Amino acid sequence: xxxxxxxxxxxxxxxxxxxxxxxxxxxxxxxxxxxxxxxxxxxxxxxxxxxxxxxxxxxxxxxxxxxxxxxxxxxxxxxxxxxxxxxxxxxxxxxxxxxxxxxxxxxxxxxxxxxxxxxxxxxxxxxxxxxxxxxxxxxxxxxxxxxxxxxxxxxxxxxxxxxxxxxxxxxxxxxxxxxxxxxxxxxxxxxxxxxxxxxxxxxxxxxxxxxxxxxxxxxxxxxxxxxxxxxxxxxxxxxxxxxxxxxxxxxxxxxxxxxxxx
Amino acid sequence: xxxxxxxxxxxxxxxxxxxxxxxxxxxxxxxxxxxxxxxxxxxxxxxxxxxxxxxxxxxxxxxxxxxxxxxxxxxxxxxxxxxxxxxxxxxxxxxxxxxxxxxxxxxxxxxxxxxxxxxxxxxxxxxxxxxxxxxxxxxxxxxxxxxxxxxxxxxxxxxxxxxxxxxxxxxxxxxxxxxxxxxxxxxxxxxxxxxxxxxxxxxxxxxxxxxxxxxxxxxxxxxxxxxxxxxxxxxxxxxxxxxxxxxxxxxxxxxxxxxxxxxxxxxxxxxxxxxxxxxxxxxxxxxxxxxxxxxxxxxxxxxxxxxxxxxxxxxxxxxx
Numbered sequence: 001x002x003x004x005x006x007x008x009x010x011x012x013x014x015x016x017x018x019x020x021x022x023x024x025x026x027x028x029x030x031x032x033x034x035x036x037x038x039x040x041x042x043x044x045x046x047x048x049x050x051x052x053x054x055x056x057x058x059x060x061x062x063x064x065x066x067x068x069x070x071x072x073x074x075x076x077x078x079x080x081x082x083x084x085x086x087x088x089x090x091x092x093x094x095x096x097x098x099x100x101x102x103x104x105x106x107x108x109x110x111x112x113x114x115x116x117x118x119x120x121x122x123x124x125x126x127x128x129x130x131x132x133x134x135x136x137x138x139x140x141x142x143x144x145x146x147x148x149x150x151x152x153x154x155x156x157x158x159x160x161x162x163x164x165x166x167x168x169x170x171x172x173x174x175x176x177x178x179x180x181x182x183x184x185x186x187x188x189x190x191x192x193x194x195x196x197x198x199x200x201x202x203x204x205x206x207x208x209x210x211x212x213x214x215x216x217x218x219x220x221x222x223x224x225x226x227x228x229x230x231x232x233x234x235x236x237x238x239x240x241x242x243x244x245x246x247x248x249x250x251x252x253x254x255x256x257x258x259x260x261x262x
Numbered sequence: 263x264x265x266x267x268x269x270x271x272x273x274x275x276x277x278x279x280x281x282x283x284x285x286x287x288x289x290x291x292x293x294x295x296x297x298x299x300x301x302x303x304x305x306x307x308x309x310x311x312x313x314x315x316x317x318x319x320x321x322x323x324x325x326x327x328x329x330x331x332x333x334x335x336x337x338x339x340x341x342x343x344x345x346x347x348x349x350x351x352x353x354x355x356x357x358x359x360x361x362x363x364x365x366x367x368x369x370x371x372x373x374x375x376x377x378x379x380x381x382x383x384x385x386x387x388x389x390x391x392x393x394x395x396x397x398x399x400x401x402x403x404x405x406x407x408x409x410x411x412x413x414x415x416x417x418x419x420x421x422x423x424x425x426x427x428x429x430x431x432x433x434x435x436x437x438x439x440x441x442x443x444x445x446x447x448x449x450x451x452x453x454x455x456x457x458x459x460x461x462x463x464x465x466x467x468x469x470x471x472x473x474x475x476x477x478x479x480x481x482x483x484x485x486x487x488x489x490x491x492x493x494x495x496x497x498x499x500x501x502x503x504x505x506x507x508x509x510x511x512x513x514x515x516x517x518x519x520x521x522x523x524x525x526x527x528x529x530x531x532x533x534x535x536x537x538x539x540x541x542x543x544x545x546x547x548x549x550x551x552x553x554x555x556x557x558x559x560x561x562x563x564x565x566x567x568x569x570x571x572x573x574x575x576x577x578x579x580x581x582x
Contacts (some may be wrong), residue, residue, distance in 0.1 A: 122440070
């Protein structure tokens with residue numbers, strides 16, 4: 001089976017600090033991968049290297065058989081790898097609708113900047129598609145609100161909706177539920193996952209909440225000290241006491257975790 | 263652009279063009295130079311929307327002006343469109359080159375680098391004997407497809423020409439603001455990261471905006487040289503750039519029309535101030551800028567926006 005994303009011997013150092021090392025992963029198409037690990041374990045560094053935000057110090061990244069190591073993020077995006085951010089990167093002084101229109105229009109205006117200078121922003125296709133995306137992510141009721149004034153959950157959804165506008169084949173979500181209350185987390189992830197199902201997208205998401213990982217991931221990558229220490233199906237990986245201790249500290253109660261899904 | 267603003271713009275253009283022969287000479291000259299400068303301000307508004315304020319836009323203004331002046335000095339070419347085209351092309355090329363460096367900087371670094379570049383040109387102009395040194399040199403009057411107007415007609419022809427350039431520029435810039443690339447200016451200020459992750463090169467986008475703004479400034483400079491019939495190194499001096507920024511603040515980034523109104527108000531204020539307080543006219547202008555920032559922080563353009571909102575509210579309450 002051919003993997004859509006292959007990472008080989010990836011390493012990132014900042015001076016003497018080794019942020020990530022010896023990372024080897026192959027992700028088959030349409031898999032949903034949860035990435036776990038304590039703060040500073042290298043999760044975001046991993047995401048940043050794949051999306052071109054950071055240049056790896058060593059190793060290679062292949063997308064669909066093509067070497068994309070060290071390419072600028074805008075090229076990687078155009079190839080079909082999109083991402084959302086832990087701190088949502090939306091255009092704060094524009095409305096939700098305008099944010100979505102820009103993301104949609106940019107995704108469609110191929111042919112470079114000069115073509116984009118000659119294409120009107122609010123073409124009927126763009127507007128229709130932007131409206132549809134807002135519906136899909138259940139944020140259409142915030143259409144006219146300025147992005148700066150949105151509740152955190154809505155802003156997260158807008159950030160993800162904008163990332164998906166270009167119909168990516170791989171989507172990386174950096175802590176999609178951080179900064180969101182416990183009660184809202186599952187609702188948000190339900191909306192996101194339902195929206196992504198239609199797009200046939202391979203998803204990698206960084207997450208601290210183990211319940212979320214267990215519910216939505218097909219596979220878990222556990223990071224510790226810059227390396228992947230476990231890679232496998234969620235329940236087996238999350239119940240491993242060593243992983244639990246390294247990822248979330250020894251206090252987690254295995255019995256509670258197991259019984260909830262019994 | 264809405265149909266209403268297009269119709270309104272055309273009407274204002276025709277009205278001003280028709281009124282020109284009845285206006286006093288001083289007002290036509292003032293309006294000519296004000297409109298030429300408004301083209302520079304229009305370019306500044308394009309950059310300001312992306313959060314960039316160049317303090318050296320006079321660089322491109324002077325390139326446009328000196329191109330026209332040098333051609334009339336050293337060649338027999340006099341056709342007005344050829345002269346302006348030369349100014350536009352040379353300033354466009356200058357902006358294209360300068361853009362490779364400028365587009366990599368933001369905020370105060372961008373402002374200062376732009377200022378530095380304009381001061382290099384100033385230094386060259388002041389020191390170069392063949393370019394007229396500090397005194398500059400005269401510009402020969404142009405011809406209009408072979409027609410060489412005299413006296414009052416010369417003034418009017420130039421005014422109509424400047425007006426036509428302004429109308430075309432206003433139309434094109436309005437269309438640009440509604441294009442995908444034009445709509446990305448505000449996002450540059452909000453989140454460059456998101457733009458890069460949508461697949462946009464922010465530096466290249468800023469480079470494009472610099473080239474558009476530089477070309478507009480060059481055309482403005484070419485028209486100003488024809489209007490003043492003289493060029494000198496002060497056209498590239500930082501106070502000239504500062505004047506454009508002044509008008510930009512006065513006009514605000516909200517509307518294309520505001521650039522023209524703002525520039526006209528500025529020239530008018532300057533003449534009035536010079537008339538009443540010949541020694542301290544800068545104080546008068548300073549006070550005007552202070553009042554603008556205090557009471558109209560988004561410039562004259564925000565008055566138009568306010569009117570538009572009021573009209574929308576009225577039409578909304580009229581149709582329940």
